[in-house]
Amino acid sequence: MGRFIILVLALGALWLLLSGYFDKPLLLGFGAASVLFAALMARRAGIVDNDSVPTGLFPGIFGYWLWLTFEIGKSNIGVIRHALAVEPKLSPKLFYVPCQPKTSVGKATFANSITLTPGTVSVDLGEEGILVHALTEDFADVGAIKEMGDYVARIEGSEA
Amino acid sequence: MSMFAVATAGIIAAMTLALVRAFAGPSLYDRVLAGNSFGTKTVILIGLMGFLTGRPDFLDIALLYALINFAATIAILRFFSYRQSSKTRAKPMSEGEA
Amino acid sequence: MIDWDLIRDLLSWALFLTGGFSVVAGAIGLVRFPDFFTRLHAAGVTDTAGAELIILGMMIQAPNWIVVVKLAFIAAFLFLTSPVATHAIAHAAWMVGFKPMQGPDLRYEGDGK
Known part of the structure; x- marks a missing residue:
């Protein structure tokens, strides 16, 4: 209610x-x-649950968005530099990142955050974790992406 | 020259480049990606047009366009995934087919 | 006394210029990058940095607060929907068997070059 x-x-x-x-x-x-x-x-229709009204994410999500904004800004500069370089040195890479968030809302937030950060795109969600495609070796920083997942896992709350 | 005109010029240049990618392809997914990117820029363009002509009501249209653009991208992908699954899916495709 | 209009204009100019630059750079990347998966990243620049910066610039120039709220809604919708759309395209391509180029020499897996 x-x-x-x-x-x-x-x-x-x-x-x-x-x-x-x-x-x-x-x-x-x-x-x-x-x-x-x-x-x-x-x-x-029975769709008023934690997926459509994710109250569990509040209020931690606002701090997370602020933090995410700075991450996005940092990696934007990197991608723009590659896009405008005279001879772009790309080394695309495909790798798995473990997915710490447990609720479906948390997983969606984490995967979308990876996609929203330029330089990394989440391609698939499987047993091993999230399959990520990165533009160069520098963007393929598993530690930094795991840190993002830890942050989401901290704020997601429980599936209610 | 107003700042809105400068931003509009940038957006239109970027839209032209997105169209180049949409026509060049080579694959269906490149075209969908370029179309989606074109739509995002259209949203900004409509908003800027509202400021340029002094009619901020344009923002309602921009908001609606943002939603339609998203729904259209998903719908196009849905449509082609159905078409794909009706054909044989055994052999992996290289870029340029599809 | 401080000239607030001048400060507002300067801020908007800066936001419009950086935003417009990001949008154009993203579009250039969209045309230049070698394969489909790398182009996804270029499109992402336009969706995040470019769009949001220009919307922020328009917010500063807004004549009344209703316009600010509407721009905030547009920014929020773009922020929430653009990664979903990007992921949907990437996932659809992945599911039909697209394989990305890998490594610094940009070759496909199993390519004998």
Whole structure:
């Protein structure tokens, strides 16, 4: 039930901010009706769980995003240097990284973080961990990527 | 020259390069990647256009375009994965086929 | 007294220039890199650094806070959807048997060169 209320509040906030109507009762009524309808439909379909409303990630996710932003900035500079080099020295590499996060939300966050960081792309998720393709040897830093996984595993919480 | 015009020029140059990759291919996935990248730049372009013409309502369209672009990429990949699975999948393909 | 408009303009100029530079550099990489998997990385530069920096620059120039909120939504959607799309393309290519070039001499596995 708590998750359902959070979903209603989030959808309501989205509707209010996107429409920009705060003082027209008729339109506000329509908005409230559509928010409630969407939330009830989601509950009826049985998809209001930790995957669609990942409350377990909050509030740790904000610190993580801030940290991730700096990681992205650092590796962006590296990729841009290769893209503009007169003679790019690429040495692509394919390797497995162990996946520490246990919940599906944690795994998705970790794999997407790897993809979002330029220079590394997650290609497959298997038994051995996450299959990562890296642009050069420098980007194929298993230690740094594992550190990212540890961070996600710390903030993910439990599957509720 | 306003700063929006400079950014718009950069975006349009990058869009042209993405189109070059989309036409050159060589594989289907290169084209999908270039198309997706083109779509991301379109979102920014629509937003910049809103500022250039002094009509920030364009941002609603940009937001919608971002969602449609994402859904379209997934839909195209879905479509081709179905087509792929109906053919024989035994031999690994090299780049340029598909 | 500090001229806030001037500071805002200078900040936006800096963000637009670095963002536009990243977008163009990513597109150049998209054209230049040798195989499909390396091109994924170039496209990633455009999606993250380029797009988000330009959106941040537009936020600073926004005439009212509703515009800032909408730009924040666009930035958030791009931030959440672009890795999913990139991964979907990479995974689809991997599943049909695409093999990336490997090593400093850029050759395919099992290639006798």
